[in-house]
Amino acid sequence: MIRARELTKRYGDKTAVDGLDFTVEPGMVTGFLGPNGAGKSTTMRMILGLDRPTSGTVTVNGHPYAESVAPLREVGALLEASAVHPGRTARAHLRWLAASNRIPAARVDEILEQVGLTDVAGKRAGKFSLGMRQRLGIASALIGDPPIVILDEPVNGLDSEGIRWVRRLCRELAAEGRTVFVSSHLMSEMALMADHLLVIGQGRILADDSMTDFMSGHAPSYVRLQTRDRVQARAALTAAGLDVVDVDGELRVSSRDAAAIGDLLFDAEVRVHELTAVQSSLEDAFMTLTADTVEYRAGTTAAPNRPEPSEPALAREGALR
Ligand SMILES: Nc1ncnc2c1ncn2[C@@H]1O[C@H](COP(=O)(O)OP(=O)(O)OP(=O)(O)O)[C@@H](O)[C@H]1O
Missing domain, CATH: 3.40.50.300 (P-loop containing nucleotide triphosphate hydrolases)
Structure with a gap:
């Protein structure tokens, strides 16, 4: 010890x-x-x-x-x-x-x-x-x-x-x-x-x-959803109490249960093109957690005092909501 x-x-x-x-x-x-x-x-x-x-x-x-x-x-x-x-x-x-x-x-x-x-x-x-x-x-x-x-x-x-x-x-x-x-x-x-x-x-x-x-605690999982009926999908998911963010036309749903989301969308008559459970990585979690403590950083065109935000970090912060 x-x-x-x-x-x-x-x-x-x-x-x-x-x-x-x-x-x-x-x-x-x-x-x-x-x-x-x-x-x-x-x-x-x-x-x-x-x-x-x-x-x-x-x-x-x-x-x-x-x-x-x-x-x-x-x-x-x-x-x-x-x-x-x-x-x-x-x-x-x-x-x-x-x-x-x-x-x-x-x-x-x-x-x-x-x-x-x-x-x-x-x-x-x-x-x-x-x-x-x-x-x-x-x-x-x-x-x-x-x-x-x-x-x-x-x-x-x-x-x-x-x-x-x-x-x-x-x-x-x-x-x-x-x-x-x-x-x-x-x-x-x-x-x-x-x-x-x-x-x-x-x-x-x-x-x-x-x-x-x-x-x-730090590496959230989500379900990635591709559909043409984004407005309808969003309404159905939000009504079921789920958080949804739109990232470049792809919806990210705060859940790890892709099957349940599939069922819910089926009931709402939403046509689904892709439904994938995504677990963010240790690297994503580490980058999010240490973002404000990084001592040496290469120049970036993104926000100056934070690392390039990982996708789940964006989703969690609701930056693209
Ligand atoms: N002998 C020293 N004299 C002055 N500053 C030092 C000395 N050793 C370490 N530091 C400073 O203390 C801080 C911590 O350094 P340390 O080497 O322990 O970090 P680290 O987490 O091991 O980094 P790395 O992942 O780059 O190896 C740094 O800012 C470093 O510049």
Whole structure:
């Protein structure tokens, strides 16, 4: 378990992390999300004792990580995949880590096998591709068989097979009862991997919810309706208590039950061309939630202080009503 209380970090005038209170529970994958500059890396660094909080505390298993006597056996972390001496082979790197943490040498071959690096174990890390370095970073995190695993952008540089492997690995680690805390900018991947989400923006918590609650609260579902009889359809749906928005000639109905809407329109003698239940994505939900906290943004011709609004966000705000 990881627990932060009023965790704050300032760099001069800049408050990177602003009074965070959260608990990362064991037995599940917790996704850590936030736009660039939100304070994710700073938070992870403070958890690992690499940065000192300006105020507040963060503990792993009830004590600050810096006080750990066998750090790699307590917390395994991947912060930067390239943090390996380039002249060292993968096996030599892992042996060195094992020796310095009193981990049996036999564990090295076991972990090389687990991350799929056995065949290149004798190769220098400097010659590794980004994907191989990522795997070596994950091996380094897991060598001490730690109950807490922290992975910052673990799928960076991995191909589809590698991404699936990381997803399976995280889910297995959580199923074994470990605390798994993972950041990623790949929303589609996070949606498949995480059970719980911690979302921050400008150093503050925006959401701390189970994936299910987060999606139902922030990623609305709707039914898309194409018909020539829009006026009649709208009247029938509104009379039934449903919200309807017109987006470029397509009606969006605030419901997830396409069949019920089909029946209702049939009774109202409305000819339907398309009726599709649409679930907005984690990315839509994330963009809507963090819209006002984004620190770096490319120039856009749309509204200057908000991201390009996602379709469901438009629907929810009734902007096109
Ligand atoms: N050593 C530092 N000195 C000054 N400011 C810093 C330092 N480290 C981070 N910051 C600032 O603190 C804020 C949070 O940065 P942090 O790297 O934790 O964000 P992040 O969520 O990890 O971003 P990204 O997704 O881009 O990695 C940013 O505004 C950043 O510029």
